[in-house]
Amino acid sequence: MVRAVSADEVAPTRHAWPIEAAGLSVKAGRHLAVDGLDIRLGTGVHGLLGPNGAGKSTLMRALATVVRPHRGRLVLLGADATAGRALRPVRARLGYLPQQFGFYPRFTVRDAVEYMAWLREMPPAAVPAAAQQAIDRVRLTDRADAKLKSLSGGMLRRAGIAQAIVNEPELLLLDEPTVGLDPEQRVEFRELMRELGADSCVLVSTHLVEDVVAACSDVILMDQGRLVFQGVPADLVRHGETGGVGDSAAERGYSVLLHRHRGAA
Numbered sequence: 001m002v003r004a005v006s007a008d009e010v011a012p013t014r015h016a017w018p019i020e021a022a023g024l025s026v027k028a029g030r031h032l033a034v035d036g037l038d039i040r041l042g043t044g045v046h047g048l049l050g051p052n053g054a055g056k057s058t059l060m061r062a063l064a065t066v067v068r069p070h071r072g073r074l075v076l077l078g079a080d081a082t083a084g085r086a087l088r089p090v091r092a093r094l095g096y097l098p099q100q101f102g103f104y105p106r107f108t109v110r111d112a113v114e115y116m117a118w119l120r121e122m123p124p125a126a127v128p129a130a131a132q133q134a135i136d137r138v139r140l141t142d143r144a145d146a147k148l149k150s151l152s153g154g155m156l157r158r159a160g161i162a163q164a165i166v167n168e169p170e171l172l173l174l175d176e177p178t179v180g181l182d183p184e185q186r187v188e189f190r191e192l193m194r195e196l197g198a199d200s201c202v203l204v205s206t207h208l209v210e211d212v213v214a215a216c217s218d219v220i221l222m223d224q225g226r227l228v229f230q231g232v233p234a235d236l237v238r239h240g241e242t243g244g245v246g247d248s249a250a251e252r253g254y255s256v257l258l259h260r261h262r263g264a265a
């Protein structure tokens, strides 16, 4: 007997634009926190910058399919993320570190990472090795069986990164992953981001402009829910060569672009 093959089974698994948003608006409570955003992101590490309240975390939540967009088009890994039934296969292929990483304090690092692997519908036989690899990649090998409640803030953040990467996601969303990391760990983390971005789409929100310059292939700058700038880190640096406020050319570029946008708004 010939088995019918569904469209999902023959669909290509890689997409030129793992994230495609057009006129995307997302509410946070009753507030329109993302307001008509147009972006297309491919493979690589994309740094998401913006002042407090710019809408970065709200955008991340929509991309992680945690909140439904209010308006506009959102296509994730080729699937319409505004259609409920399309979300399950997308969720299995994405990884997400929320800004507030909620966890069961009695779980060990290994429990938390394995639990996320299960939520991401990984084949059960693959889970222990995948969890171990994710824990090793964030350098928590010697704390793998420690309870989460016993970890420092930086270690907890690294456990959060491990749970986000356990399924080797094609789309990885990291909301302020470097908060609490010490300088040495931040340098190691940049290395890990570059590795992950070689064949996945990684979006990293941060307030550290230097992290973006060091580890990202492009920069997205948001303010008040809108896109201010998208370009390569060198463009950010170039904008800072003529003025602005900050300790480095990249920080000055950030302030120049933001002030120019606010002046024009």
Ligand SMILES: Nc1ncnc2c1ncn2[C@@H]1O[C@H](COP(=O)(O)OP(=O)(O)OP(=O)(O)O)[C@@H](O)[C@H]1O
Pocket (backbone or CB within 6 Å): 028, 029, 030, 031, 032, 033, 050, 051, 052, 053, 054, 055, 056, 057, 058, 059, 099
């Ligand atoms: N539950 C909520 N109800 C009402 N407004 C909210 C809610 N959550 C967020 N907001 C508002 O939405 C806007 C965007 O918030 P969001 O957390 O996405 O910004 P952000 O860029 O991540 O900020 P930060 O850098 O401080 O983390 C802010 O003005 C915030 O006050």
